[in-house]
Amino acid sequence: MVLRKSMRTPDVVVKKRPRLEDTIYTAKLFFKNRLAFVGFVITMIYFAIAVIDEVYPQWLGVSNLNSMANWVPALSSNVPTAPTLSHGWMYIFGTTQFLVPIFPVMLAALKFDIGYSLLIVTIGALFGLAVGTIAGYFGKIFDEILMRVTDIFFSVPFIVLAFAISYALGRSLNTVIIALIIIWWPIYARLTRGLALSTRSMKYVEAATASGSSGMRNVVVHVIPNVLSPVFVQISLDLGSIVQIFATLYFLSVIQGSQLLPELGNMISRGQTYLPQGIWWPVVIPGIFLLIFTVSINLMGDGLRDVLDPKLRR
C-alpha cells in the first residue's frame, strides 16, 4: 500500500523561521498590497500629527490646544469667512463659529479624536482579551456567564447604550470615555473566547498539559500569542468606528461642558448652524478630513487581516 503524501513522515525537517525574519516577511506581504500601503501611510501621518499636537502644540500658533477659543483673532463679525489663501496657511479652509480658522483646529482635533479612541480601544481590548481567553480556556460556568453578559451588551445599539451609560454617569467627557470602554470590551471578549476555544483543543496545548504545564501557564504561553494578531486587526478596524462614534456623541451634544473642545464632530456640529445661510465649509471640510482617516484606517485594517490570517495569506 502506498501511503498518501500527507500521511508519510516528513523526511526533510523544515527549518523554523526565526521571529524577526517572519515579521519582515509579513511586512513585505503587507506593503505589496497597494491600497493597504496607502492606508498605512495616511494613518501614520494622522498619528504623527496627533503626536506633534501632544508634544509641541505651539506649531499651530497657540500655547495649548484645549479650546477653540485660543484661535479667535477678534470678535468682529459672527459670519464665518470663506476659504482663502490671502490670510496665510491657517485660513486656507476658511473659518467657522467666532471666526475660528478651520485648518489648525482640525489638526488640533486629531490629538483628542485619535488619542481618546486609542485609549478606549486599548483598555477595552486588554480587558476583553483577559476575560475572553480565561473564559474560553477554562470554559464551564465562567464561559456561560460571559456569553450571557456579552449577549446583553450586544442587544442594545452602541449609540443608545453609550447615551444611557454616559447619562447615568454624568455626561462629561470622562464619563463618555468610561461608557465607551464598558461598551467595547465585549467585542474582544467574544473574539478571543472563540480563538481560545479552538486553541485549547490543539495538540501542542495537550502536549504542554501532559508535560505538567498549568492551565494559567498554557493561557499565557500558548493561547494569548495565538489570539494577538486577530485582536490587533480588530483594534485597527475598531479605531475607525470609535472615532466615528466619538464624533457622533459630540455632534449630538451628549457630551456636556466642553463645547469649545477642538473635536471634529463638535466642529461639524458648530458649523451646522450656518447651513441655512449657504455656508458649507465648516461642515464639509472637517467631515472630509475625518472621512480620509476612517477610510485609510479601514484599508490598513483590511490589509493587515489579509496578511495576518494564515488562511488568506498568499
Add this chain to the structure above:
Amino acid sequence: MELRYYIIRRLLLLIPTILGLTVLTFLLMRAFPNYQLVQGYINPHSSIPVSVQMLNAEKALGLNYPPPVQYIYYLKDLFLGNWGQMSTTFYSGPVLRGIEYFFPNTVQLAIFSIILSIIIAIPLGTYIGARPNTAADQAGRVFSLAFYAMPTFWLALILQIILGQDVIYGNPFGIFPIQGSFQPTSINPLHPPSWLINTQLGTVLSSPTHLILIDALIHGDFAVASSAFMSLVLPVVTLTLTLLAGILRFVRAGMVDAASQEYVKTARSKGVPERLVIKRHIRKNALIPTVTVLGLLFASLLGGVVTIEYVFGYPGIGLFGLNAVLQNQIFGVMGTTLIFGLILVMANLIVDVVYALIDPRIRY
C-alpha cells in the same frame, strides 16, 4: 434537531437576555438618588405637600425597599405598562405612550430603507461579485468602503446641502424639505384636518396609525401626503446608503467565496450557461452568509436612526430618546434603551430562524 424544537429553544434563550436587559436598565435607574427619580411624579400645583407626594411616589415605585425587591417592583411596573413619566420640550407624559406615538415613524423609516437597500444591494452585489477585480468591482468596493467609513450625521448633512430645500440659494436639485416628518404649510388653513393633533410642543401627532403619510392617505388629504412623502426622502436615502454599503460588502465577499467552490466548477463543466451558474449556484450560496450579518447590520441601522432623526428633526423613537438624555429624563432613557434592546433581540431571533430555514445544514 427539528426546526420546531430549534425555534422553541431559541425562544427560551430569549428569556435570560431580556431579563439581563431589564437588569441593565434597572442599574441605570439606581445610578440616581431617589429624589431625582420621583421628580416626574410631583405636581407642584397640587394641594398635597411636595414631601408627602415624594413619599407616596417612592412607595408606589418600591424605592423604600432593598434593591432586589426594588427590581421586582420594577419588573412588575414594566409588565403593567407603567414605564414612568417624562417631560421634555419634545414630548411630555407617560413613557410608554410616547413610545407608542413615535415608534411607528421609526419603523416606517427602517422598513423603507431596508427594502430599498436589499432591492439595490442584491443585484448590484451579484453583478460586481461575479466580476471580481474589474473596474466595476473596484468602483463598488470604493463606494461601499467610503459609505461604511462615513459618519452618518455627516452624510445626512451633505445630502441636506446637495438636495435640501433652501440650503443653497438657487440649487436646482434642492427640492426636498430638510426638517420634520411633513411641512405644516401643506395643511389647508381653512379646514385644518381633525386627525392632526398639535401637541403644542413642536410635534404634530396624527391618528389612527401615528404615521402622517398613511393617515393622510386614509383621510384622502393628498397635499399633506405628498409633503410627508417628500420629507421622508432624505432620511430614507441617508439610511439606505449606510445600510447598502454594509450589505454590498458582504454580498460581494459571499459571491467571490462561493464562485471558488467545487460545485460551481462542476456546473460550468456540465455546460450550464454562465447566467444560470451565477443565479442558481453562486448567488444562492452567497446570500447565506449575508443573512447572518443582517442582525449586526440591523444594530447599526438602529444606531443610525438616532443620528438621522436628530439631523432631520424627524419625530421617531431616536429623537425621543435623545431628548430624554439631553433633558435629564431618566425614565425616558430607560424606556428607550429597553425598547431598542427588545427590537434588536427580536430582529436577531428572526434572522436566526430565517437562517435555519434557508440553510438546512444549520441547527444549533
